Every structure is written in structure tokens, then in C-alpha cells.
Amino acid sequence: MSVHVLGVGMHPWGKWGRPFQQYGLHAALAALADAGMNWEDIDFVSGASTMRAGYPGYVSAATHVAALGRTGVPVTSSYAACASGAMAIDVARNRILAGRARVALVVGADTTPKGFLAPNRGERPDDPDWLRFRLLGATNPTFFGMYARRRMDRYGTTERDLALVKVKNSRHAQENRYARYRDLFTTEDVLRSPMVADPLRLLNICATSDGGAALVLASSDVVAKVLPRTAPELAAVALSTPRYPNPSLELPDIATDASTGDAEAAHDYRTTICSTAFEEAGAGPSDVEVAEVYDLSSAMELDWYEAMGLCRAGEAEELLRSDATSLGGPVPVNPSGGLGAFGEAVAAQAIAQVCELAWQLRGSADGRQITHGGRRPRVGMSANVGLFGHGSSVILRA
Amino acid sequence: MTDVHDLVADWFEASPPTLFAQECKQCGTLAFPPTRSVCAAPDCQSDDLRRTPLSRQATVWSFTTNRYRPPPPYRTSDPYEPEIVLAATLPEGITVLGKLNGPDDGLSVGASVELTAGPLEEEGTGAGCLIWQWRLAKVAR
Numbered sequence: 001m002s003v004h005v006l007g008v009g010m011h012p013w014g015k016w017g018r019p020f021q022q023y024g025l026h027a028a029l030a031a032l033a034d035a036g037m038n039w040e041d042i043d044f045v046s047g048a049s050t051m052r053a054g055y056p057g058y059v060s061a062a063t064h065v066a067a068l069g070r071t072g073v074p075v076t077s078s079y080a081a082c083a084s085g086a087m088a089i090d091v092a093r094n095r096i097l098a099g100r101a102r103v104a105l106v107v108g109a110d111t112t113p114k115g116f117l118a119p120n121r122g123e124r125p126d127d128p129d130w131l132r133f134r135l136l137g138a139t140n141p142t143f144f145g146m147y148a149r150r151r152m153d154r155y156g157t158t159e160r161d162l163a164l165v166k167v168k169n170s171r172h173a174q175e176n177r178y179a180r181y182r183d184l185f186t187t188e189d190v191l192r193s194p195m196v197a198d199p200l201r202l203l204n205i206c207a208t209s210d211g212g213a214a215l216v217l218a219s220s221d222v223v224a225k226v227l228p229r230t231a232p233e234l235a236a237v238a239l240s241t242p243r244y245p246n247p248s249l250e251l252p253d254i255a256t257d258a259s260t261g262d263a264e265a266a267h268d269y270r271t272t273i274c275s276t277a278f279e280e281a282g283a284g285p286s287d288v289e290v291a292e293v294y295d296l297s298s299a300m301e302l303d304w305y306e307a308m309g310l311c312r313a314g315e316a317e318e319l320l321r322s323d324a325t326s327l328g329g330p331v332p333v334n335p336s337g338g339l340g341a342f343g344e345a346v347a348a349q350a351i352a353q354v355c356e357l358a359w360q361l362r363g364s365a366d367g368r369q370i371t372h373g374g375r376r377p378r379v380g381m382s383a384n385v386g387l388f389g390h391g392s393s394v395i396l397r398a
Numbered sequence: 399m400t401d402v403h404d405l406v407a408d409w410f411e412a413s414p415p416t417l418f419a420q421e422c423k424q425c426g427t428l429a430f431p432p433t434r435s436v437c438a439a440p441d442c443q444s445d446d447l448r449r450t451p452l453s454r455q456a457t458v459w460s461f462t463t464n465r466y467r468p469p470p471p472y473r474t475s476d477p478y479e480p481e482i483v484l485a486a487t488l489p490e491g492i493t494v495l496g497k498l499n500g501p502d503d504g505l506s507v508g509a510s511v512e513l514t515a516g517p518l519e520e521e522g523t524g525a526g527c528l529i530w531q532w533r534l535a536k537v538a539r
């Protein structure tokens with residue numbers, strides 16, 4: 001028994017200002033149509049939740065079910081910050097593997113206000129996410145900027161390298177109708193954009209967006225009946241948390257564990273996320289032919305090359321400059337355009353990564369389709385980390 | 399619920415500037431901020447914790463400048479002046495985030511910094527309360 005991605009759907013990312021369930025509904029209907037399934041065929045719904053839409057956001061699966069029309073289907077809602085989507089995928093996958101569902105719908109949708117992501121209102125000194133803002137004004141870009149500076153100091157990353165990540169991903173996004181930003185940026189555009197959190201400029205940092213993404217997951221016996229539809233196998237879902245002592249400063253903490261280890265074991269946690277996924281899939285870095293990684297900043301995309309094992313520590317810049325991670329290279333990274341082109345729609349993003357991998361593996365990625373010697377990629381991998389130590393990685397196999 | 403000023407006063411004393419951690423009396427593990435109920439080491443989990451001061455010297459792990467006004471609950475003066483935030487690693491192996499106090503001449507990864515005290519809120523934005531900050535250590539050049 002295996003679990004497969006039978007259908008994918010998205011609502012275009014943007015700043016639409018509508019209730020999140022409208023994006024979820026749009027994405028869910030698109031995924032159902034893509035899967036050739038009716039809503040009544042779905043026997044489990046797994047929602048990725050959002051904290052930006054009040055109670056309906058917390059009980060996301062029930063909210064999406066209400067929008068689609070109540071069928072009595074059982075639901076689960078998951079929250080893991082940026083990894084919520086991956087967690088929701090895992091819940092649905094496990095339900096199918098346990099034989100308690102055959103065709104499951106996974107939905108994530110979010111709506112964001114303008115500007116920095118900020119904590120929920122109220123006086124909440126017991127919440128580290130509230131405290132970092134209240135005590136230090138430490139926004140997400142504050143952390144991204146510190147990570148980027150650390151990388152520059154350790155590996156000699158240049159501002160031009162960071163710009164190159166954005167230029168590459170903006171080229172990819174031109175062919176993606178779901179991306180929010182589809183303009184082609186040059187290195188000079190990036191280097192001229194306003195500094196936000198040194199060394200990161202506006203065009204090195206992802207925006208906050210509205211958007212929605214959905215998957216229809218099905219068991220192998222269901223898939224066998226709908227052949228010849230191409231349905232990539234969900235070969236692994238890793239949900240990893242840091243191990244004590246973690247020397248890396250993780251969002252939203254204001255201090256690390258006490259550790260005399262190498263602080264760059266920061267990479268160890270991210271490496272563990274990826275190696276956990278590899279282990280489950282029975283695959284390794286050399287098998288990866290397309291990747292979607294969490295580029296909250298351009299520097300973070302480089303960190304992921306190393307965590308995934310696409311290159312050794314300190315060699316990500318070289319890999320980038322060689323165009324290996326561009327469309328046409330051996331392992332294109334963020335062919336969708338990544339977060340730089342989408343912006344964070346937190347509940348939807350980890351699902352959107354899997355949508356892109358599925359499109360690529362099925363050969364239906366329009367003008368950004370990856371080919372390796374005339375064939376479609378066989379293995380795709382995603383990676384991200386949510387606030388409070390929610391690592392996730394998904395591997396799809398054609 | 400804890401008041402944020404009481405909380406800072408529990409974690410930090412201004413004179414001399416000192417951060418306080420929890421130390422596990424069973425295994426010696428340190429934790430900052432001191433908000434744990436049991437020891438952070440998963441193979442210990444003792445609830446026998448005591449308040450203990452941390453070192454005042456540290457090494458810059460990384461830093462950045464907030465060029466744009468952070469959103470509430472951060473309280474700033476008007477107009478907003480960019481602020482430098484840095485993470486510095488104590489000899490105890492804990493990296494602690496804090497704002498830079500004083501000049502930034504010579505600020506780099508690996509630079510030596512020492513603990514100092516500065517206002518939690520800008521004048522007119524709240525009650526006067528001191529919080530830990532980092533300043534570049536005076537080193538012979």
C-alpha cells in the first residue's frame with residue numbers, strides 16, 4: 001500500500017483581501033477536478049490552520065468542509081506555523097496508510113495583513129513569539145538578516161550571490177500563473193532595493209500573501225482504478241523537531257540552548273529534517289531532480305542546498321553560480337519561483353510546494369517544465385521550517 | 399498573568415548588568431530565559447532548579463539593523479530610528495539576543511561585547527524599565 005498525489009490545485013497568490021476559506025474552496029475544487037473526483041468521494045479532510053482568521057482559521061478543516069458543503073466527512077486541523085501544510089499532508093497520509101481513508105483532501109489557505117507578520121494581539125508575556133517583539137522588536141526579517149550575515153561571514157557569500165537567487169527565482173516565476181510576482185528582476189534591481197535587515201534588501205525577503213493550495217491523496221488501490229492518470233507517490237513526509245542542545249537561534253526564541261557545540265550545527269537540524277525524509281523514501285541527495293525549498297530569504301535557499309546534500313557546506317554559492325539550480329540545470333531549485341515570488345501564505349505554502357513537485361513529476365508545469373535528457377524529473381523534494389521548531393520535508397516519486 | 403516588567407526584572411538586574419539563568423542542581427544544565435519547570439536536558443528533567451547569574455562577556459554570533467519600525471507590541475518613539483539587534487554567545491554556550499547599546503564602530507561577527515542596561519521602552523511609550531543590551535567591549539587597538 002502506498003499513498004499518491006492524485007490531484008493538485010491552487011488559488012493564485014496575491015493580496016486579495018478576501019476570507020481565507022474562499023482561497024481554500026477555490027484550491028480544493030481545482031484539486032478535485034484535477035483528480036477527477038467528486039467532493040462526495042472524499043472520505044477524509046485534513047486542514048492546515050491559520051492564526052490570522054480567528055476561530056474559523058483554527059478549525060480550518062471544518063471551515064473548508066462547510067464551504068464545500070457538509071457531507072459528514074471526518075476532519076483534522078493541524079497547526080505547525082510554516083510547516084502546517086506538511087503536517088496536514090502527514091495526517092491524511094497516515095489515515096490512508098491505516099486503512100481508515102481511501103481518498104483524502106488536504107487544504108491550506110491563508111490571508112495576511114500588510115507589512116511584517118506580527119503576533120496575536122493582547123498582553124501575553126508567556127508567549128515567546130509575543131516577547132521577541134515586545135522586548136526587542138525582533139521581526140522575522142531580523143532573524144533572517146542575522147542568519148544571512150552569519151552565512152556571509154562563514155562562507156564569503158556576497159550580496160551579488162543573494163541577488164542571484166532572486167534573479168533565478170524571478171525567471172522561474174515568469175512561467176507560473178499562480179505566483180504573485182512575475183516580473184523579471186536583475187541583479188541591479190535587487191541591489192538597488194531598500195535595505196530591510198542588513199544584509200538583506202527588500203527583494204531578498206519574501207512578502208506576506210494571500211493564497212490557497214490543496215491536494216487529493218489516494219491509496220494505491222484507488223489510483224490503480226483510475227490509471228493511466230499519473231499520480232506521483234508520496235514517498236516520504238518528515239516532521240522533525242530540534243534535538244537538545246540546539247545551538248541554533250530558532251524563531252521565535254530570544255536565546256539558544258546552552259551548548260558548547262559548533263553553532264553551525266544550525267545546519268544539523270535542517271540536515272536532519274532532510275535526511276529523515278531521505279531515509280523514509282529510500283533515496284539520497286543524488287536522486288533529487290527538482291526541489292522546492294523555503295526561501296524566506298535568498299540566503300536561506302543557499303542553506304537548504306547544503307541541508308539537502310545537493311552540495312557540501314560552504315559550496316552553495318558555487319552551485320548557484322554554476323546554474324545547477326536554475327531551470328535547465330541538473331537540480332532546479334524553486335522552479336515555481338519559491339517564496340520570493342509567492343510570499344508567505346503560511347497555511348498554504350508547504351502544500352503549494354508539493355503541488356509544484358507534482359506538476360513537475362507529471363510533466364504539466366507549463367513553460368517551467370523541467371526535463372532531464374528529454375524526460376520528466378523522477379524525484380522531487382520539499383523542505384521548510386515553521387516557527388517553534390517545526391521542520392518538514394516531503395519527497396515525491398514518479 | 400506575569401507583568402512584562404516583573405518578568406524582565408526576574409531575568410535581569412541592571413546593577414551590575416547581569417542575566418539570570420536556571421541551573422539544574424542535578425546535572426548543572428543552564429537555561430535562559432529562566433522560564434522552565436524542569437531541566438532542559440531530556441535525560442534529566444529534574445525540577446530542582448536554582449537561579450544563577452550568567453557571564454557578562456560574550457562574542458557576537460551575528461547582527462542586523464532593523465531599518466523599518468517593528469510592529470506592536472514593540473513600542474518605539476516617533477520618528478523611528480533604525481536599531482541594531484545582535485546575538486552574542488556567552489562562555490556558557492548560550493546565544494542571547496539583545497539590542498546594541500552605544501557605537502557600532504568595530505561591530506562584526508566574532509567581536510567581543512559585554513552586557514549593559516538600557517531602557518525597555520522609549521521615553522513616553524511606557525513605564526521606565528531597564529532591559530539587557532549589548533555594547534562593544536573596549537579592546538586595545
